[in-house]
Structure formats: structure tokens, C-alpha cells
Amino acid sequence: MIIIMAGGRSSRMGREKPVLKVGGVPMLLRIYYEAEKAGETVVALSRNTPKTRELCLREGISFVETPGKGYVKDVMYLLREFGPFVSVSSDLPFVTVSDIAAVKKAFDGETSITGVLPLRLVPKDLKPLLYKGYAIVGLNAVGAEGERFFELSNPLLAINVNTPEELRLANRIARLVG
Numbered sequence: 001m002i003i004i005m006a007g008g009r010s011s012r013m014g015r016e017k018p019v020l021k022v023g024g025v026p027m028l029l030r031i032y033y034e035a036e037k038a039g040e041t042v043v044a045l046s047r048n049t050p051k052t053r054e055l056c057l058r059e060g061i062s063f064v065e066t067p068g069k070g071y072v073k074d075v076m077y078l079l080r081e082f083g084p085f086v087s088v089s090s091d092l093p094f095v096t097v098s099d100i101a102a103v104k105k106a107f108d109g110e111t112s113i114t115g116v117l118p119l120r121l122v123p124k125d126l127k128p129l130l131y132k133g134y135a136i137v138g139l140n141a142v143g144a145e146g147e148r149f150f151e152l153s154n155p156l157l158a159i160n161v162n163t164p165e166e167l168r169l170a171n172r173i174a175r176l177v178g
Contacts, residue, residue, distance in 0.1 A: 001039070001040055001041075001042065001082050001083075001084075001085040001086070002035045002036075002038060002039050002040065002041040002042075002085065002086045002087075002088060002100060002104070003041070003042055003043070003044050003064075003078055003082070003085050003086070003087055003088070004028065004031055004032060004035060004041065004042070004043045004044065004088050004089075004090050005044050005071070005074070005075075005087055005088065005089050005090055005138075006018040006028055006043050006044060006045050006049055006052050006090035007044050007045040007046030007048055007049050007052075007065075007066050007068050007074055008046075008048060008049075008071065008090075009048045009068075014164075016048075016049050016050075016051045016052055017090060017091045017161060017162075018043075018045075018049060018051075018052040018055070018090040018091075019051045019052055019055055020161070020167060021171075022093040022161070022167070022170045022171055022174050023093075023171065023174030023175070024174075026055060027090060027091060027092075027093045027161065028043065028052060028055060028056075028061075028090050029055070029059065030093050030094075031088055031090060031092060031093070031095055032059075032061060034095055034096055034097045034099075034100060035088055035095075035097075035100055037097040038086075038097050038100040038101045038104055039086075039104065041062075042062045042063060042064055043056055043061055043062070043063040043064070043090075044063070044064055044065075044066050044074060044078055045063050045064075045065060045066070046065060046066045046067065046068025046074070047065075047068050048068045049068075052090075064078070064081070066078065075087065075142055078142070079142055079144065084107070084109045084110070084141070084142060084143045084144070085141070085142055086100060086103055086104050086107060086139075086140070086141050086142075087138075087139070087140045087141065087142050088100060088138065088139055089138025089139070089160065091138065091160050091161040091162060092137065092138050092139065092157060092159075092160060092161075093159065093161060093170050093174070094154070094156035094157065094159055094170075094173070094177070095139060095154075095157060096154060098154075099115075099139055099152055099154050099157060100139065102150075102152065103115055103139055103140070103141050103150060103152075104141070106141070106150050107141035107143070108143070109143060110143045110144060110145040111143050111145050111146050111147065111148055112140065112141060112142055112143045112145070112146065112147040112148070113140055113141035113143075113147070113148060113149075113150045114136060114140050114147055114148070114149050114150065115136075115137045115138070115139035115140055115150055115152050115157070116131075116134035116135060116136055116137065116149045116150065116151055116152065117134060117135040117137055117151070117152055117153075117154075117155065117157055117158055118133075118134060118135075118151060119133060119134065119135060121135075121153065121155045121158070122135045122155065122158045123155060123158060126158050126159065128158045128160065129160075132149075134149060134151075135158050137152060137157040137158065137160065138157075138160055139152065139157065156173065156177070159173065
């Protein structure tokens with residue numbers, strides 16, 4: 001199971017991120033179209049994302065409602081409801097089916113995986129979340145036992161749209177890469 005996490009408050013952006021367009025397409029749809037190629041996909045949303053719910057209903061996309069009380073609580077809720085799953089953040093507009101399939105293949109169903117990029121692959125002008133010499137990306141696998149890093153190779157995964165400035169950057173990149 002692949003779950004697109006789309007229920008956050010989007011406090012830094014000031015509006016629902018999943019419905020914001022990158023390259024003329026809502027980020028959620030860009031991600032969903034890639035994820036569904038890798039397997040059964042559902043969108044996790046909450047009371048924080050009414051426009052995202054409307055988009056899912058309009059497009060016929062399956063969704064589940066989470067408590068909406070923070071990422072960790074929502075992930076724990078989903079783990080109880082669905083068991084182990086691959087998690088994709090709804091603000092990764094350049095995630096590909098290959099990225100998702102790589103995490104899915106590496107996942108043993110028990111040990112959680114945190115998707116990371118080696119810093120050498122991160123474009124210099126980006127300021128990603130760093131931990132232990134890696135850029136953390138929003139593509140993971142959620143299990144019940146421990147955690148390990150999994151290196152990905154798509155440099156565009158470093159583009160995580162959290163602010164209006166990052167949305168402008170994503171749109172510039174979308175014009176270049178399609």
C-alpha cells in the first residue's frame with residue numbers, strides 16, 4: 001500500500017499545499033499519477049484539507065481521513081489501520097514511479113525506511129532538512145520495527161514545497177523538465 005500524506009496544516013505555506021499547482025497540475029495529482037503506477041494508492045487527508053478532499057472526490061481518488069493532529073500521530077493511525085505502508089509527502093512534486101518502486105522494493109514490511117539524498121546530489125541553492133550528513137526527503141516506508149536510511153538518487157526529491165518561494169522554484173523547474 002502507498003499512502004500520500006496530504007492532511008497537514010500547511011502553516012508555512014498559508015494554504016493547502018496538495019492543491020497548489022506545479023507545472024499547471026495540482027501537486028497531489030502529480031504525485032498520485034506516479035504512485036498509482038507503483039501500486040495501490042490512497043490519499044490520507046484530514047479536516048485541515050477540505051480542498052484536497054474536494055479534489056479527490058472530483059478525480060475519483062480513494063482517500064482516508066486521519067485525525068489531523070500532526071504527522072506522527074497520523075502516521076501511527078495509518079499504521080494501525082493499514083499495517084506497513086510506503087508514505088509519500090504531498091509536497092514532493094518531482095517524485096517518480098521509480099523512486100517509489102525503489103523504496104517499496106527495499107521495504108521488508110517491518111523496519112521503517114527514511115528516504116534520503118546524499119548531499120552531493122542536492123542542488124546547492126536548496127536548504128533541505130539535514131540529518132547525519134543526508135538530506136531527508138518525504139518518501140518513506142512505515143513499519144513497526146526500528147528505522148534505516150535508504151539512499152535515493154533523484155536530485156529533484158530535494159525540492160519539498162513548503163513555502164511560496166519553494167513553490168516558485170518548483171514551477172521554474174517544471175518548465176525546464178516538464
